[in-house]
Amino acid sequence: MGIFTRGFTGRAREQNPNLPPGQFLTEGFPVLSAGPTPRIDTATWEFTISTGAGAVQRWNWDEFMALPSEEIATDIHCVTRWSKLGTTWRGVSLDTLFAGVETTNEYTMVHSYGGYTTNVPLEDLTGGKAWVAFEFDGEPLAPEHGGPARLLVPHLYFWKSAKWVRGIETTSDDDPGFWEQNGYHLYGDPWREQRYS
Amino acid sequence: MTHLDGNALAGALAELFLGDMTLATGTCAGCGDEAELARAMVYADAPGLVVRCSRCGDVLMTVVRSPADTRVSMPGITILTLLR
Incomplete structure (x- = not known):
């Protein structure tokens, strides 16, 4: 009896309509990183938006926290095939x-503390x-998950949601970022399974 | 985030090169350090293997394995030397 139950549970999970093709559910929150975790003091943190002619907008942590914020409930999908719902x-x-x-400019390059980039x-x-x-989940974002602040672009594979984000630069061309230069898809739509370039 | 040592590269690179590539010496484009790949830092909990210089931390090499192919990028290695 137990064997049948486990089998049917697995099938149902794979048929979850909220799971993009080729993805599997996880209840945990795996930590993936291309390098060491930078420890960023909010006293020195800053975020900039530039258009190619120098920084046009700049926020320190206090200024950033004074901006209107919102709660976001979303599913996230990692290109390594795990998805976390809700x-x-x-x-x-x-x-x-x-x-x-x-x-x-119609494109952007996202820059992170530690040197990571994504387009x-x-x-x-x-x-x-x-x-x-x-x-995340009502708590300050932990450094291993990108804290103090990360980009969140949940409709694309999660490598686009750059941890430790420090700035966004608009660009005229869709130049590839770190993983995009090294074999991953330029756009990365999980519903079209755009994993590799 | 922890990392493995460069010996973790042996399996992936064996698909591409003859011999044990972890014995190859790479010269870091960032700091000029010359070291066997086995001594590099490998971040494996990522969409691919990220190989970093053990001295300056710059990215030496990435290895991305898809179902169809294996792609090696060496943006941070100026010279790769493997003794015959």
Whole structure:
């Protein structure tokens, strides 16, 4: 009896309509990183948005925390095939951060403390689709998960949600970031299973 | 985040190169350090293997394995030497 129950449970999980193709559910929160975890003091943290002609917007931690934030309930999908459903975050919408930015550039390069980069089209960061998140599950974001603040772009594979984010630069071309240069897809839509380039 | 030592590269690189590539010497483009790949730092809990210089931490090499192929990038190695 137990054997049949376990088998049917597994099938049901695989058929979950909230799981993109090729993904498996996890209840944990795996930590993936391309390097050592940087320890960033919020006293020296800053976030910038530039359009290629120098920084046009700059926030220190206190200024950033004074911006309106919102709770985000979303599913996240890692290219290494785990998905975590129903996660809860708090962050500042990129719409708020880009409100005073004028640019004709259609792409962005996201930069992190520690040197990581990833490219995201500007239209995927605006329109209520992306945030700079500073809380996970009601707690300050832990360093191993990207704290004090990370990008959250949950409709793309999670390597696009850069940990330890420190700035976004708009670009005229869709130049590849770290993983995109090294074999991963330029866009990374989990529902179209865009894993590799 | 912890890392493995460069010996963790042996299996992945055996698919691409003859011989044990962890014995190859790489020269770091960032700091000029010359070291066997076995001495590098390997971050394996990631979408691919990320190999970093044990002296300066710069990325020496990445290895991404898809179902179809294995892609090695060496953005931080100026010279790779393997004795015959």
